[in-house]
Amino acid sequence: MRRLLAVLACLGSFCAGAAYAADEPKEAPKDIVLTGDAKCTTCHDENDSPxxxxxxxxxxGTVAxxxxxGCTKCHGDSERHVKEAGRGGGEAPPVDVGFNTKNPASAEARNAACLNCHQGSTRIFWQNSTHSRRDVTCASCHKIHDGHDKVREAKTQPEVCATCHKEQRAQFARPSHHPVPEGAMSCSSCHNVHGDNPSQLAKPSVNETCYSCHMEKRGPFVHNHQPVAEDCAICHNPHGTNVANLLKSRPPYLCQECHSHDSHPSQLAGLPTGATTSTSLLGTVGRGCLNCHTNIHGGNSTVNSATAGRFRR
Structure with a gap:
């Protein structure tokens, strides 16, 4: 009888304790990084998703x-993802918006999550940009959760761009190139990758982009060289070439793409046999048009002569 009474007393104490524990309110999960992230970090914590x-x-992550x-601002409420996570031994269903490599949403939906906040400024025409039309997503270039976003630093940005633009990466390895590999410039120095013009340039045209640094070539000049005024890329390849000054080919071959031999008859390379001022012979020396035509981007000569507009010094 004493044993029975002791067992009943223990059982009563256990039931009373269980009832008290059931009535005690559960402590709400706490946020770890962002305000309101407890809903996600209950599973995606420092052990499973650092x-x-x-x-x-x-x-x-600037909470101030x-x-x-918060997490749901970009990924959606994802109620089904939360309720069914870990059930049945399978993977959780995808989140509402995306940024999920296993179950990605459409490129348009993923970009919409970013454009909710980042639509203005240089990204205002993103929907019409070449990148957007080819289903490039923001996360294709940017690492949202990474403290070191390579695309935002001049030295590491070309690595990201070269993932797709392999031809330009090869051009930057040529002897004459802009100092992008050296880290003095980046791709975004000339390009607005969120823009909508054909080459996604930082300025409305090629020339305006080049004039951002090369102001001395802007003019206006008394005598304008028309190819210069039209497009710098007619003569230059900005990413890199094997010829000095980023020229597509060396003179006289570059110049003769537009200029015929009327003023300088076709000549074989060679040296004059004696003292002469004849352009039919001097044109062979060095085979360089810029030996005489030094102001090739434009001249300001006011001399009243037939040769004043030939971009000589």
Missing amino acids: EALAIGKTRH DKRTP
């Missing part, structure tokens, strides 16, 4: 900024 928590080291989005 790369996701690295967003705290980026601008998207009221504009900072």
Whole structure:
């Protein structure tokens, strides 16, 4: 009888404790990085998804900024993803918006999540850009959760661009090139990758983009060289060439693409046999048009002569 009473007493104590524990409110999960991220970080914590928590080291992790989005702002509420995660031994269904490599949403839907905040400024025409029309997503170039976004640094940006633009990567390896491999410039120095003009340039035209640095070539000149005024890329390849000054080919071959031999008859390379001022012989020396025509981008000579407009010094 004493044993029975002892067992009943223990059982009563256990039931009372269980009832008290059931009535005690559960502690709400706490946010780890972003405001309101507890819904996601309950599963995606430092053990299972440390790369996701690295967003705290980026601008998207600045909790003091009221504009900072939470997880659901970009990924959607994803109620089904939360409710069915881990059930049946299978993978959780995809989140609503995307940024999921296993179950990605459409490129348009993924970009829409970013454009909710980043639509203005240089990205205002993103939908009409070449990148957008070819289903390139923001996450194709940007690492949203990574504290080191390579595309935002001059030295590492070309690595990201060269993933697709392999021809330009090869051109930058040529002897004459803009200092992009050296880190003094980046692709975005000339290009607005979110823009809508044909080459996604930082300025409305090729010339305006070049004039951002090469102001001395802008003019206006008394005597304008028409190819220069039309398009710098007629003579230059900005990514790199095997000829000095980024020229597509060396003079006189480059110049003779437009200029016939009327003023300078066709000549074989060679040296004059004696002292002479004849252009039919001097044109062979060095085979360089710029030996005489030094102001090839435009001349300001006001001398009243037939040769004043020939871009000589």
